Amino acid sequence: MKKVFSYLAIILTLVISSMFILNEIYSYSFRNGIVRNKRQELLLHKNDKFDILFLGSSRTESHVVDSVFENITNLKVINAGMERSTLHDSYAVFYSLLKNNNKLSECWIQLDYTHNITKHSANMFAEIVPFLNDETLESHAIEIGQISSVRVPFTLFMKNDKPIGFREFFLKVINKKSEQDFSLQFKPLLGCGTGLKGKWPKSMESNIAMNKILKLAKEYGIRVHFYTSPNCPKAENRDDFGFSLKENYRFKNYYDIFDDSLDYFYDCGHLNNKGALAFTKLLAEDFLRNKTCFSTQ
Amino acid sequence: MLFNSIEFLIFLPLCFILYWFVVNRNLKLQNALILVASYFFYGWWDYRFLGLIAFSTIIDYSLGIAINKSEIKSSKKWLLFISLVVNLSLLGFFKYFNFFIDSWIDAFNSLGYEMQASTLNIILPVGISFYTFQTLSYTIDVYREKLEPSKNLINFAAYVAFFPQLVAGPIERATNLLPQFSKKRIFNExxxxxxxxxxxWGLFQKVVIADSCAPYVNSIFDTYESMNSLSLILGAVYFAFQIYGDFAGYSNIAIGTARLLGFDLMRNFNYPYFSRDMAEFWRRWHISLSTWFRDYLYIPLGGSRGSKWMQLRNVFIIFMVSGLWHGANWTFVFWGFLHALFFIPILLLDKNRNNLDQVAQGKILPSLKEFFQMTVTFLLACIAWVFFRASNIAEAFQYLKNIITDTGFKIQYLNIERYNIEMLLILFIFIMYEWFHREEEHPFNGRLKWLKIGTVILMLLTLGVYSNHQDFIYFQF
Incomplete structure (x- = not known):
């Protein structure tokens, strides 16, 4: 029996030490290697200055044409909207940008049903894994129950092997540039339609990530604006949710502005390229007219 | 409970400790522990079907004793017949009921008779094909007087439900496994x-090889109409390695787990892709099933005795029944039929026992002839695998046709964890590991043992698929 336990002990030692070493190597290369997607770009962007940061989901990424906004307002903006992004992802981005010595004057947060999502999106969480040496990001992930306070090293890389597995690690090590152009922050949606992919919740629920964003903004003296993004009129519970938002936020409402312009839609929840241009123009002009609401929760 | 799950990682050491440190002085308690652990293991997946295993156990236990006690030949035959009917009826109902109903309706409809489909929503109990064949082998061997019937229900129940091999084999013969439950177990280091x-090694085969191939296979087979020749060929090759890694991986983990408890299970795979002909392939692939069919179907049918026509008939029967055993779909039957076709020339030329040794024994590399033979055998197996994997026979033919007609040899991009080149490199490493250890049951031997173990651990950690959990393919059979 002694021989078997010794044998097992050697194997376990090999496994555990490999996991420790791999965790360090992977984390280091993801934190210091070449940037290969927009999420990494946002988490690693350093020493820059922006007038406006747009935070939100695909309704920010594909609705706010940053170049058009900049042309109209003469301000430097960053569109940090990402497909399937939640408020927790936005918090991670906001926190990382500030931690990495980026200067921001204003933060525009697009409000939608993602307000009710209580965790990081799967994609963003995977990108955060190498940064879990940061106490703030780690404690937030623990607080929302996405990770446990007791973890076996490297298991998070193993569980997220598609976005941060061996392939991505290897490409980082050999400095292989991404074929995607993620520097183009606005991602247009091409086509026309009003297809529904689900329904809105009837009411808004509180979100601790939002509280943390507002706290950070206050700490760094950043003004926060809230707005909603256009949805087609058949979006179920849209108005109920909007009403619920009004009870909690002062925001500029745009969710029904294109109810008569259905050719602006890619699907019921997203504008197409044409709609995005019209919406950005409206957003920028409203901004110039000082119509946006400056608000805290 | 899956072998590659956290639950099993807790379950196995717990069993091991209780087995060797708590109940080690009492054989009855050890067997009782195995029985409880096995029912727990199976119940973790679906406790509703535990009754089915218990029913099958009690029936065959009672019939075994009755066959042995009976002194009249015809009574023995009747008792065996009852065992066959009960076991095959359970298998038939849970696995083939809808298949036969659908097939009958299709046949009548094709003859012009309008019939409405009315099938039942039957859930297939995991491993039913495996433990049914295991209990069948018991009653048949008792009938043939090759085996004394078990007089201990706990031992017999533990044999039927032995958790390492309960859900996906190897299909153990009562003559090999059952007596092991009666012998005192001494821990052998x-x-x-x-x-x-x-x-x-089994974990590596499953988590690195099979599960890495799986997304490619799914993607290529799901969209085969838009794939070029190279992708379709790779799809078939990846599936060949997926099913091998999956099933051989499961078998190795099962055999290894049984050894930790002091049991010896039969070998189920012996490097089948290094076979030089189809006869050799079947001596090396799913050995427990092919020898089961040989002993309980092929030989009783006459085997290789009798005229060539009888031999041909027997070969077709055994392969097609083997195909049907895998699943209730005509694709599996056709897969068996194809293997019979590949086997026939060897049989007719009396070359089915030509390659009984390991290829290139004692040599580093095979001869050109051996290499050619292995390549041809592998390609034939891949062609048959296309039918095994496809949703229907027409789709499989179309898949093969597209390889010839959609000639294109540019690697197509699929949004999968690995690049083709990466996947092929992993397979190359795997083949090398297997080739240089083809005369042993696993590669972890020799002077470089710890280097090989370390490399496999590194590959398990970095190249294993853990996000997209794939069930073992053979669970469905």
């Missing part, structure tokens, strides 16, 4: 260490 090595 070498046996346990070889068990650990087999578990490690």
């Amino acid at each position: 070498e046996q346990a260490i070889s068990g650990i090595n087999l578990i490690l």
Whole structure:
């Protein structure tokens, strides 16, 4: 029996030490290697200055044409909207940008049903894994129950092997540039339609990530604006949710502005390229007219 | 409970400790522990079907004793017949009921008779094909007087439900496994260490090889109409390695787990892709099933005795029944039919027992002839695998046709964890590991043993698929 336990002990030692070493190597290369997607770009962007940061989901990424906004307002903006992004992802981005010595004057947060999502999106969480040496990001992930306070090293890389597995690690090590152009922050949606992919919740629920964003903004003296993004009129519970938002936020409402312009839609929840241009123009002009609401929760 | 799950990682050491440190002085308690653990293991998946295993156990236990007690030949035959009917009826109902109903309706409709489909929503109990064949082998062997019937229900129930091989084999013969439950178990260090090595190698086969191939296979087979020749060929090759890694991996973990408990299970795979002909392939692939069919179907049918026509008939029967055993779909039957076709020339030329040794024994490389033979055998197996994997026979033919007609040899991009080149490199490493250890049951031997173990651990950690959990393919059979 002694021989078997010794044998097992050697194997376990090999496994555990490999996991420790791999965790360090992977984390280091993801934190210091070449940037290969927009999420990494946002988490690693350093020493820059922006007038406006747009935070939100695909309704920010594909609705706010940053170049058009900049042309109209003469301000430097960053569109940090990402497909399937939640408020927790936005918090991670906001926190990382500030931690990495980026200067921001204003933060525009697009409000939608993602307000009710209580965790990081799967994609963003995977990108955060190498940064879990940061106490703030780690404690937030623990607080929302996405990770446990007791973890076996490297298991998070193993569980997220598609976005941060061996392939991505290897490409980082050999400095292989991404074929995607993620520097183009606005991602247009091409086509026309009003297809529904689900329904809105009837009411808004509180979100601790939002509280943390507002706290950070206050700490760094950043003004926060809230707005909603256009949805087609058949979006179920849209108005109920909007009403619920009004009870909690002062925001500029745009969710029904294109109810008569259905050719602006890619699907019921997203504008197409044409709609995005019209919406950005409206957003920028409203901004110039000082119509946006400056608000805290 | 899956072998590659956290639950099993807790379950196995717990069993091991209780087995060797708490109940080690009492054989009855050890067997009772195995029985409880096995029912727990199975119940973790679906406790509703535990009754089915218990029913099958009690029936065959009682019939075994009755066959042995009966002194009249015709009574023995009747009792065996009852065992066959009960076991095959359970298998038939849970696995083939809807298939036969659908097939009958299709046949009548094709003759112009309008019939409405009315099938039942039957859930297939995991492993039913495996433990049914295991209990069948028991009653048949008792009938043939090759085996004394078990007089201990706990031992017999533990044999039927033995958790390492309950849900996906190897299909153990009562003559091999059942007597092991009656012998006092002494912990054998070498046996346990070889068990650990087999578990490690099986995990590698499953998590790195099979599960890495799976997304490619799914993607290529799901969209085969838009794939070019190269992708379709790779799809078939990846599936060949997926099913091999999956099933051989499961078998190795099962054999390794059994060894940790002091049991010896039969070998189920012996490097089948290094076979030089189809006869050799079937001596090396799913050995427990092919020998089961040989002993309980092929030989009783006459086997290789009798005229060539009888031999041909027997070969077709055994392969097609083997196909049907895998699943209730005509694709599996056709897969068996194809293997019979590939086997026939060897049989007719009396070359089915030509390659009984290991290829290139004692040499580093095979001869050109051997290499050619292995390549041809592998290609034939891949062609048959296309039918095994496809949703229907027409789709499989179209898949093969597209390889010839959609000639294109540019690697197509698929949004999968690995690049083709990466996947092929992993397979190359795997083949090398297997080739240089083809005369042993796993690669962890020799002077470089710890280097090989370390490399496999590194590959398990970095190249294993853990996000997209794939069930073992053979669970469905």
